[in-house]
Amino acid sequence: MSVIVRIPTALRKLAAGNETLNIDGKTVGEVISAIRETYPALADQLVDEKGQVRRFINLFADDEDIRFLEDLDTELRKGAELSIVPAIAGGMKRAAGSLGHAGASAWDFDE
Numbered sequence: 001m002s003v004i005v006r007i008p009t010a011l012r013k014l015a016a017g018n019e020t021l022n023i024d025g026k027t028v029g030e031v032i033s034a035i036r037e038t039y040p041a042l043a044d045q046l047v048d049e050k051g052q053v054r055r056f057i058n059l060f061a062d063d064e065d066i067r068f069l070e071d072l073d074t075e076l077r078k079g080a081e082l083s084i085v086p087a088i089a090g091g092m093k094r095a096a097g098s099l100g101h102a103g104a105s106a107w108d109f110d111e
């Protein structure tokens with residue numbers, strides 16, 4: 001049973017540049033195992049050495065976070081979409097020398 005896996009821009013280089021993959025699998029875990037066969041580096045970014053979804057990776061089965069379903073045992077219907085969404089981290093920090101008083105506007109963005 002084929003599902004569509006949506007690959008985010010940041011991970012496409014690990015999937016030969018593909019935006020989507022058509023992968024056979026009845027569960028999220030089976031789909032990740034199938035991804036590992038062709039794109040092992042991509043699979044390594046999705047799950048850790050224990051086979052658990054990495055903390056900063058979110059997987060959505062038809063727009064539902066699998067962590068609130070059955071995690072890797074979440075069943076997928078034929079034609080389902082599995083979206084990979086890496087968590088984005090970062091924020092702002094004060095520029096050196098900024099006192100933080102009224103009128104101070106020197107801010108740097110972390111990259």
